[in-house]
Amino acid sequence: MLRLLRLLLLLLLLPPPGSPEPPGLATLSPGAPPQAPDLLYADGLRAYSAGAWAPAVALLREAMRSYAELGRTRQDCGERCAAELGAALRDAPGSDSRPGPAPRAWERLLLRAALRRAECLSQCVAQRLGPGGAARLRVGSALRDAFRRREPYNYLQRAYYQLKKLDLAAAAAHTFFVANPTHLQMREDMAKYRRMSRVRQQSFRDLETPPHWAAYDSGLELLGRQEAELALPRLEEALQESLAQMERCRAGCEGPEEHQRDEEEEGTGSQAGLYEAIAGHWIQVLQCRQRCVGDTATRPGRSFPVPDFLPSQLRRLHEAHAQVGNLSQAMENVLSVLLFYPEDEAAKEALKRYQAQLGEPRPGLGPREDIRRFVLRSLGEKRQLYYAMEHLGTSFKDPDLWTPAAFIPETLREKLREDQEHRPWDHEPPQPKTLTNWKDVLLMEGVTLTQDARQLNGSERAVLDGLLTTAECGVLLQLAKDAAEAGARSGYRGRRSPHSPHERFEGLTVLKAAQLARAGAVGTQGAKLLLEVSERVRTLTQAYFSPERPLHLSFTHLVCRTAIEGEQEQRMDLSHPVHADNCVLDPDTGECWREPPAYTYRDYSGVLYLNDDFQGGDLFFTEPNALTVRAQVRPRCGRLVAFSSGGENPHGVWAVTRGRRCALALWHTWAPEHREQEWTEAKELLQEPEEEEEEEEEEEEEMPSKDPSPEPPSRRLQRVQDKAGKLPRVREEL
Numbered sequence: 001m002l003r004l005l006r007l008l009l010l011l012l013l014l015p016p017p018g019s020p021e022p023p024g025l026a027t028l029s030p031g032a033p034p035q036a037p038d039l040l041y042a043d044g045l046r047a048y049s050a051g052a053w054a055p056a057v058a059l060l061r062e063a064m065r066s067y068a069e070l071g072r073t074r075q076d077c078g079e080r081c082a083a084e085l086g087a088a089l090r091d092a093p094g095s096d097s098r099p100g101p102a103p104r105a106w107e108r109l110l111l112r113a114a115l116r117r118a119e120c121l122s123q124c125v126a127q128r129l130g131p132g133g134a135a136r137l138r139v140g141s142a143l144r145d146a147f148r149r150r151e152p153y154n155y156l157q158r159a160y161y162q163l164k165k166l167d168l169a170a171a172a173a174h175t176f177f178v179a180n181p182t183h184l185q186m187r188e189d190m191a192k193y194r195r196m197s198r199v200r201q202q203s204f205r206d207l208e209t210p211p212h213w214a215a216y217d218s219g220l221e222l223l224g225r226q227e228a229e230l231a232l233p234r235l236e237e238a239l240q241e242s243l244a245q246m247e248r249c250r251a252g253c254e255g256p257e258e259h260q261r262d263e264e265e266e267g268t269g270s271q272a273g274l275y276e277a278i279a280g281h282w283i284q285v286l287q288c289r290q291r292c293v294g295d296t297a298t299r300p301g302r303s304f305p306v307p308d309f310l311p312s313q314l315r316r317l318h319e320a321h322a323q324v325g326n327l328s329q330a331m332e333n334v335l336s337v338l339l340f341y342p343e344d345e346a347a348k349e350a351l352k353r354y355q356a357q358l359g360e361p362r363p364g365l366g367p368r369e370d371i372r373r374f375v376l377r378s379l380g381e382k383r384q385l386y387y388a389m390e391h392l393g394t395s396f397k398d399p400d401l402w403t404p405a406a407f408i409p410e411t412l413r414e415k416l417r418e419d420q421e422h423r424p425w426d427h428e429p430p431q432p433k434t435l436t437n438w439k440d441v442l443l444m445e446g447v448t449l450t451q452d453a454r455q456l457n458g459s460e461r462a463v464l465d466g467l468l469t470t471a472e473c474g475v476l477l478q479l480a481k482d483a484a485e486a487g488a489r490s491g492y493r494g495r496r497s498p499h500s501p502h503e504r505f506e507g508l509t510v511l512k513a514a515q516l517a518r519a520g521a522v523g524t525q526g527a528k529l530l531l532e533v534s535e536r537v538r539t540l541t542q543a544y545f546s547p548e549r550p551l552h553l554s555f556t557h558l559v560c561r562t563a564i565e566g567e568q569e570q571r572m573d574l575s576h577p578v579h580a581d582n583c584v585l586d587p588d589t590g591e592c593w594r595e596p597p598a599y600t601y602r603d604y605s606g607v608l609y610l611n612d613d614f615q616g617g618d619l620f621f622t623e624p625n626a627l628t629v630r631a632q633v634r635p636r637c638g639r640l641v642a643f644s645s646g647g648e649n650p651h652g653v654w655a656v657t658r659g660r661r662c663a664l665a666l667w668h669t670w671a672p673e674h675r676e677q678e679w680t681e682a683k684e685l686l687q688e689p690e691e692e693e694e695e696e697e698e699e700e701e702e703m704p705s706k707d708p709s710p711e712p713p714s715r716r717l718q719r720v721q722d723k724a725g726k727l728p729r730v731r732e733e734l
Helices: 002-013 037-049 053-091 105-129 141-148 151-162 166-179 184-195 211-224 228-254 256-266 274-296 309-324 327-340 345-358 369-392 410-420 438-445 470-485 510-519 524-545 677-697 713-724
Strands: 448-451 461-465 503-509 552-563 576-579 584-586 591-593 604-609 619-622 629-633 640-644 651-653 656-658 660-669
Touching: 037 053, 037 141, 037 151, 053 105, 053 141, 053 151, 053 228, 141 151, 151 166, 151 184, 166 184, 211 228, 211 309, 228 274, 228 309, 228 369, 274 369, 309 327, 309 345, 309 369, 327 345, 327 369, 369 410, 461 524, 470 503, 470 510, 470 524, 470 552, 470 660, 503 510, 510 524, 510 677, 524 552, 524 604, 524 640, 524 660, 524 677, 552 656
Parallel strands: none
Antiparallel strands: 448 461, 461 640, 503 552, 552 660, 576 651, 584 591, 604 640, 604 660, 619 629, 619 651
């Protein structure tokens, strides 16, 4: 009955069916006391499953509102009661500084302050939520995780769609997709919403964008347009909101849910004595507070934080203030940068420059007070956490790069250094490589260097010609045609390209080519040439870019894009949008996030073209903003474009407007564990018929082996080559 009454009440809160709504999720009942979010969410999912779309919307939205209100209550009460802690200590008996304090007086002070604060928090929460509100409205870890992943918006988007509220459905879908960029079904739903004429473009916005990220991105955009004066208010807002977000995060670290989560993760309970339990809980609180730095610096949907988020904001602030002539504010912000990095040469040079421009000393001018408090508090917490690491055996992962080495105990420094150097290739950029033998390799292969990185206006990119003869291009083109007729499209559903609805897309892997060759659907010569050419490209790429460190093939894909006739007029899209191959490119900020869904293990990429009898389809490199084109390459038979796979080489493909464009796409990795296993399987598969024929000829002379285990593939390959009397190709030796 109680749930039925709640459902009827929320139905009354819904707007009439024909009433207009803004493209966003307005608060249903502002100022109302929060209800139990877990019960509301469960009821909302039941309504959703039953197809009761309007009640599902009301319940899910009220669950989100109540969850947010609980967080605000905890933060507000925490701030209010923290202000009373000093008074509690001052008023406590024995708190004066007269000599000869009673034994263990600190214990009475500590426990009295804790009791006073607990009393304050209980009264504050009861006043805001009602008697027993903290226990009655306690949120479990499953619900916290669901809200962190923005799962309610996944249900809301479909419910709104069923209610014919397409703008709200698109907004909810976009909000969920921002935090879940690998969700394939939502990716398809987003594409459908964009094709709907009734959905307005402004509906595709993130309804949960944290205020500090919205201000930060706006400020960066204005700076990019050289509008420093307009950017300053937004950059200042971003800094203030970043600090406020950290406070909101820190307030949640003192709740029972956080303590319960830590105990579940560590598998510990309250087994220790009084002081051990107090220390253990306090360490968990400090660890949680330090994690708030990384949480605040992590964009929604990203796995890793922006390094040095606060110092980088201060750098932009002092530079922007200097541009508009606010030298006092510029000095204040650059002095704040020096709180993090006292030996930062760029900051010290900027400080000298500002002081010289001001001309007269400003004795009252110092770093920002809010940043000074932040740094002092953070260092105090780090000191305690490192002490606990050294003496209590706890763990702590420092989120900051600026922590002074003096704060880390000597006994821990070596271990931390070893942890950082455990996988140096994940953290350090490749060292400059000596190009001692690549010219010899090119000469032996009959390949010419057409354009280097300087001519292509970038870094670690090159164009090489002559990797294939016209006859070899013809063999691979025929292979692609035969495979397409056999229906081998590498798992792509349908005939439309996954990147553009105006092109057909066909893809063939080396293993699929070998399987089709064994089945007689394609020529064996083409399948073998595909393997040989991929190794040829790997050899040249390693010789040119990475002579001192071996590269392994990670993936090989023969791809053809065909323009669909009758759909090319007034076409505005690309054949392949601008992207980077091992990181998620964010054109708004120019950052590239090396994290899933990107193939983070890819280190070098290559595109080997097979033909040029088509229109469009040129490869181009851009600035990190994905707009400014820096270089463009026209395909031709035997031309290889090779480049490093990171954010330094954003690239795309212009639309193919007529004809069929075929190329071999290859990716290479330094990590042996990510080498292409299908390549080895394909090679063995194509060698088996030859071995069977040879074994039949020698069957009478050879004795059957008693060892049932097969020979290693490398030994089998060597035996076949020895019997055939053929020397391996120079390319294989290289």
